[in-house]
Amino acid sequence: MREEQWRAIVECNAAFDGQFYYAVATTGIYCRPSCKSRTPKPEHVRVFLRREDAAEHYRPCKRCRPDAARWPDEELAERVRTVIGERFAEALTLQRIAEELHVSPYHLHHVFKRVTGQTPAVALLTVRLDKAKELLMRTDASVTEVAGAVGYGNAGHFATVFVKHVGRSPREYREGSR
Ligand SMILES: [Zn+2]
Incomplete structure (x- = not known):
């Protein structure tokens, strides 16, 4: 086992998922690096680069499901x-x-x-702002209502985000579009 692999196991680092699997000799179970199960003693760890090799001698962990197919x-x-x-x-x-x-x-x-x-995050923000613009243009909903309708519990926060990305306040945007 390489140093960085051990570190990935200790830190449950998902960046290493798919790059290797590790089995624990004492439990007979193999995991993904990101598994949140208890960190094993390093001397019990066996590292495999291919899942099939781990699966030959060990059972998949029920928690991190290293055997579950991932979506394309x-x-x-x-x-x-x-x-x-x-x-x-x-x-x-x-x-x-x-x-x-x-x-x-x-x-x-x-x-x-x-x-x-x-x-x-950007995709979510884009959808929210597009929807907010639409509501501001097409309805008489208050800015607070528009904020709530697009996922902002706080109208002040919504207005700040709106100004930052659209360049105008929600009110100005509404007036300008009518
Ligand atoms: Zn696991």
């Missing part, structure tokens, strides 16, 4: 887009989307960025 990248990105598109009004975070899709936030962030060219 495009499909995962599409699922993220769907979650964002349907639920932007909720208090969505990267952590929460990742939990629902049963992947690590790190994995989700990187796959989404690679496939779409933008981060999940």
Whole structure:
């Protein structure tokens, strides 16, 4: 086992998921590096670069499910887009989307960025701002109502974000578009 592999196991570093698997001789179980189970003693750890080699002698961990098939990248990105598109009004975070899709936030962030060219956070922000502009233009909803409708519990925070990205306050935007 290399030093960086041991460090990845200790830190449950999801960046190493897929790069190697580790088995624990005393339990007979193998895991992904990101597994949150108790850190084994280093002398009991066996590292495998291919999952099949680990699976030959060890059973998959029920917690990190190293045997579970992962979605192809495009499909995962599409699922993220769907979650964002349907639920932007909720208090969505990267952590929460990742939990629902049963992947690590790190994995989700990187796959989404690679496939779409933008981060999940930017994608969520874009959807929220587009929806907010639409509501400001087409309805008489107050700024507080618009903020709530696009996932901001705090209207002041919403206004700050809006100004930063659109260049005008929500009120100015509404007046300018009528
Ligand atoms: Zn595990």
